[in-house]
Structure formats: C-alpha cells, structure tokens
Amino acid sequence: MTERERRILPICLAAFIAAALLPLADDGYWLALGISVVMYTTLATSWALFSGPTHYISLATAAFFGVGMYTVGAWVGLLPFPVLVLIAGLLGAALAAVVGLATLRLSGVYFVIFTLGLAELARQVVSWVQTTMGTSSGLYVLTDITEPIIYWSLLALAAVIYLIGWRIGRSRLGFALRIIGNDEVVAVHCGIGTARAKVILFVVSGCLAAVIGAIMAPRFAYVTPTQAFSPMLSFQVVIMALLGGAHRLWGPLLGVIPFTIVLDLIAANFPNQTALLLGGAFLLIVYFIPNGVAGLIENGLRRGRSRA
Amino acid sequence: MTGGAPALAVRDVTKAFSGLVAVDAMTFDLAENEVMGLIGPNGSGKTTMINLISGAFGPNSGSIQLYGDDIAGASATAIARKGIARTFQIVRILPSLTVLENVAAGGVFGHRRRWGRELEEEARHLLDKVGLEVSGGAPVSALTYIDQKRVELARALIGDPRVLLLDEWLAGLNPTELKTGIALIEALRGEGRTILIVEHVMHAIRSLCDRCVVMNSGAKIAEGTPAEVLADKEVIRAYLGDDDA
Numbered sequence: 001m002t003e004r005e006r007r008i009l010p011i012c013l014a015a016f017i018a019a020a021l022l023p024l025a026d027d028g029y030w031l032a033l034g035i036s037v038v039m040y041t042t043l044a045t046s047w048a049l050f051s052g053p054t055h056y057i058s059l060a061t062a063a064f065f066g067v068g069m070y071t072v073g074a075w076v077g078l079l080p081f082p083v084l085v086l087i088a089g090l091l092g093a094a095l096a097a098v099v100g101l102a103t104l105r106l107s108g109v110y111f112v113i114f115t116l117g118l119a120e121l122a123r124q125v126v127s128w129v130q131t132t133m134g135t136s137s138g139l140y141v142l143t144d145i146t147e148p149i150i151y152w153s154l155l156a157l158a159a160v161i162y163l164i165g166w167r168i169g170r171s172r173l174g175f176a177l178r179i180i181g182n183d184e185v186v187a188v189h190c191g192i193g194t195a196r197a198k199v200i201l202f203v204v205s206g207c208l209a210a211v212i213g214a215i216m217a218p219r220f221a222y223v224t225p226t227q228a229f230s231p232m233l234s235f236q237v238v239i240m241a242l243l244g245g246a247h248r249l250w251g252p253l254l255g256v257i258p259f260t261i262v263l264d265l266i267a268a269n270f271p272n273q274t275a276l277l278l279g280g281a282f283l284l285i286v287y288f289i290p291n292g293v294a295g296l297i298e299n300g301l302r303r304g305r306s307r308a
Numbered sequence: 309m310t311g312g313a314p315a316l317a318v319r320d321v322t323k324a325f326s327g328l329v330a331v332d333a334m335t336f337d338l339a340e341n342e343v344m345g346l347i348g349p350n351g352s353g354k355t356t357m358i359n360l361i362s363g364a365f366g367p368n369s370g371s372i373q374l375y376g377d378d379i380a381g382a383s384a385t386a387i388a389r390k391g392i393a394r395t396f397q398i399v400r401i402l403p404s405l406t407v408l409e410n411v412a413a414g415g416v417f418g419h420r421r422r423w424g425r426e427l428e429e430e431a432r433h434l435l436d437k438v439g440l441e442v443s444g445g446a447p448v449s450a451l452t453y454i455d456q457k458r459v460e461l462a463r464a465l466i467g468d469p470r471v472l473l474l475d476e477w478l479a480g481l482n483p484t485e486l487k488t489g490i491a492l493i494e495a496l497r498g499e500g501r502t503i504l505i506v507e508h509v510m511h512a513i514r515s516l517c518d519r520c521v522v523m524n525s526g527a528k529i530a531e532g533t534p535a536e537v538l539a540d541k542e543v544i545r546a547y548l549g550d551d552d553a
Contacts, residue, residue, distance in 0.1 A: 172416055172417070172423060175409075175412075175413070175416060176416070176417060178402075178404070178405060178409075179402060179405070179413050181404070182402035182403060182404055182405060183400055183402055185364070185384075185396075185400065186396075186400050186402060186413070186463075187413075188363075188383065188384040188385045188388070189362060189363075189364075189384050189388050189393070189394060190388060190413050190414050190416070190417055190418055190463070190467075191385055191388035191389045191417040191418030191419070191467065192385060192417045193385050193417075194385070247404070
C-alpha cells in the first residue's frame, strides 16, 4: 500500500460505514434512491473494470444483469437465496467467457453492436421460452428479503468490487489492459496475450453484473424479460461511467450519484420524454467532458499544483 | 545458444497481399552479434519483411528461424516472448501512460520479465541509457519526436531481446539528432546486440552495418558489406532507375 492509499483508506471506510447506516435513518424514498445509487455504482464500476482501460464499449450489461435476475426468478423457493446469487455469478461468468472468446477479436463499433445484440437476443430467447413452455410472460420472485437487506448486500458487493479493482490496478493484468487500451499492436509486440487478458476482465465484469441482477431480483417481485434485459440499463451504465470517468476506479461513482438523482427527477416529471432527455445528456457528456468528472477533477488538481 | 545456428535464418519467405507479392522468396541470415541493414527503395517490401519476422502477420510460405526455432506464422505475442523486439516505422507510444510506464510496458510480459521495483529500476536505467533527460513520471505526449523514439527504443530493449528490429528508427531526425541516434545504435552494437536495421539514411548504414541485404520489388537483389552493395550495378539501378546505371 502506498502512502497515499494509507491516507485515503480511513476516509473510504468512514464513507462506507456512513452509507451502511442509511436504512436505519429512512426506509422510504431515500432508501429506494440509495438502492438505485448503489446498484448503478456497482454496475458502472464493474463495467469500467473492463471497458475503462480497454476502451471496448460493452452494451451487454443488461444481458448479464438479466441472466442474474432470471436465475433467481427460475429457482427461487427451490434453492436458498445465497446459492442462487452464486449460481447467477457463475452463469454470468460463463456467458461472458463464451461471448468474450467469440467477440473480443472484433474491434471498435463491431464489438459495441454485438454486445447490444446479445442483450436483445437473450431477451428474445427468454421471452420465447416463457411463452412456449410456460404460460405466463414473467416470473414471480416472492421472498422475505427486505429492501434494507438488498441495500446492504449491494453495498457489501460494492466494497468487494472496489477491492477487486484496486487489486487489478496494481497487477500485471491491469497494466496489460492499459497497454491494450492505448495500442493493441504495441501490446502484442510487448508479449501480451491480449485475447486472454480481455476475456479474463470481461468475465469478471459479466459475473459481477449477473450477481447484481440476482441481488436486485427480489425487489421486483414479478420479473419480465423486458424489464430484466432492458437495453436502457446498458446505456445508462455506460453514460454514468463515462460521466464520472471510466479511467479511474472511483470515477463511475462520481457519475452515478448526480445521474441517478437527475434520472429520478426526469422520470418523475417527464415520464414520456425520459429516453429523449437521456440521449441528449449522453451527447452533452461525450462532447463536453470526454474524461468525465474524474478527468475534470484531475485537471483541476494538476493546474492547481503547477500554479503553486 | 543453439550451437552454430544463426540468430535469425530467413528461408524462401513469400508474402502476397491479394495478388501483390510484397516479399518474394527472401532468404538471408543474421548472425549473432551482427548488425545488418535491410535496405531498398520505397515500397520494396522492407517493412513487410520486418512485420513477418515480428509476427505482425504470417508469411504465405517459407520459414523464419530464431536460433533454430521456427517462428514463421507464430503470433506476435509468442514471437515477442521468444525474444524478438521491434520499433515501428511511425513511432508508436502509449499516450495515456507516463514515460516510465511506456518503457516498462516492454519488460513485463515479453522475453525477460520483471515487476515492481526491479522493473522500475531497469526502466530508469534504460531511459538514462537512451539519453532521455526528463522525469519518468512525465506524460509521454509532451515529448519531442526523437525523445518518443528514444522511449520506443528503451521499450524494445527492456525485455533484453535476442534480436532487435529497428524499422527506420533514424527517419525524421534532424542532423544533430541523427548523430546522436547513430551513436546510440553504435553503443548497442558495442554491447553485442543482434540488430536488423531497416533504413534509408545511407551514411548510417555505412557506419553501423556489418552487412546489408538489398531488396527491390520484394526480392533480394544484393547482399554483402555496405561498400559492396552500394557499388552494385543492380542496386544503383533499383534506386536511380535504368538511365543512370
């Protein structure tokens, strides 16, 4: 641990404990907003674990999230909930491995389109299975898991994700991904097994998104494909991570907090124009703050330092 | 080292891009500790030859052996790990990494691997060796062209390559920088590095290379000491056209 990390650690712990106390203070609107914030933080941060350094924009978050949610939907009541979360993680990882091996040779826009298509495919397949084999268009997820438990589970997962990200950032694998993100040709000529490095990170990222979907399932009580595999989710995660800054581990958090609150206001006040306003926000972010809030802060600090 | 086998043995290597034969039955040896020039007019296939050796793509036919070990068609990753390092014709630095990280990138996953303090010390040592006088933490985008080339060379050297490929490393330097650049390669030669140089700067070829292979339209047209090949009629014709020969 570096000197700087040793200084930051107590602040992180304090923030984490403060966040953990939220359900004791309020169990209505603020807790619901808190769940959204932590859910998007975990999703956007795990997305950025892979897409941040490599610059491969994945729109498959909804596919993994949906797989997690449906794992719980399909077997809830048959198996204990923690076991379901574990299975969801394994399925998410397996799906990411297959997709990663098949697509990470694709570059740029082809990869983006494929991942978007994957989420749609998953939604269509699940809908088809449900309507042909079952009788309903959704699944009931009835558990005794309360909102505070969901919140604390997500918060614990967030801590795990930050630890994973911190560890990767210091590892050879993390260094390899940053080189890949800069120049893949240089990466291979430096002896980096680029396909392997990318697949490993994509699997970690997909596994986490599935786990998040599984944890969230009980909140919905009734799970439908449209909701579980919503492409909107994939886009929101990308926008939030980019708004915050995907090149830093703590970047996505800075995007999630303002965006979740704004999204909540937009959805409450302009329910019919949500997508439109979201798209506009996306354009503005990419145009005006390409390195996100984290980039703005870093530039500010650098300028301040050079002036001093 | 495998007794007697040349560092690099290229045999009948051919590469065509949808009909256009860029490298045509090339054959040459690069001995250990030798500095060899690969020269020829623009578009004669020199960079393609370098790309075939470094594994950027594989040849259609022929063999390339590194100390007796066939590497033709292997991935660039595998070839880098076996000990072939290169620089690029148009310098390729890693813009979002620091100078020190740019150099370190070559020393973690390739032929000679280091990590942590050892890696950092070696990267600093190499920055010093290639004559870069900026702090390692500086952003690499702030560097001048020759300094970016220095960083790229240090990145190639940090993996302690068995064969170093320099693709027009001296191109684009001003006369003063060129002198520095030549002295730098001369120093590598003094260490006993095995180097294949693609170059257009003829006086650099004369002062640096033990031997030269000359390419024209993808094929080898001459081989020998720089003085020999530069006096060769066919080489002159390739560079200057028929009328001047």
